[in-house]
């Protein structure tokens with residue numbers, strides 16, 4: 418399912434903080450609107466639009482999948498008024514690896530799932546793939562959590578950034594948002 422992430426000066430999510438972790442910045446925005454596959458919203462004067470689609474799992478094994486499904490909370494929870502969009506591009510070196518080498522780096526060496534799982538169910542998430550759409554980023558990652566979980570979320574992102582997987586990241590921007598009153 419395809420989602421549009423529309424950056425500009427209007428939308429349900431108000432920008433709280435933007436951090437360019439690595440690589441070229443994006444044009445500044447003050448708001449974000451996420452447009453789902455069944456929505457047909459009119460977006461006025463967007464600064465940029467990023468597209469991504471949800472897909473099948475690539476690196477998760479069966480046991481992990483069962484555990485993740487058991488522990489995950491859905492997006493759109495009332496208490497989850499804070500959101501994060503982290504957009505990432507991986508390197509040519511990453512994409513040149515074979516599937517089994519990528520899995521090994523992703524989980525056996527970097528423990529992406531093992532680390533991430535500790536933050537469930539407080540953090541809800543959805544992964545969007547963009548690489549095959551020739552977008553500027555390979556992934557759009559979206560997270561929602563309660564305000565008191567902001568620091569824990571930052572801690573999670575820092576833990577992942579210290580892993581071997583992140584040595585294959587070429588570009589990364591971290592946006593934090595607060596859901597507008599009207600959208601709650």
Ligand code: HEM
Nearest residue numbers: 473474475476477503505530533534536540542556558574
């Ligand atoms: C809330 C805790 C998190 C959990 C439980 C989690 C879990 C996962 C899982 C299971 C996958 C693999 C999906 C597949 O099999 O294809 C994945 C992929 C991914 N995650 Fe996370 N994650 C978490 C947090 C994060 C954060 C904070 C970031 C960004 C800073 C992130 C970025 C990514 C990216 C970019 C991918 C795609 C990797 C690729 O296909 O090369 N994740 N995550």
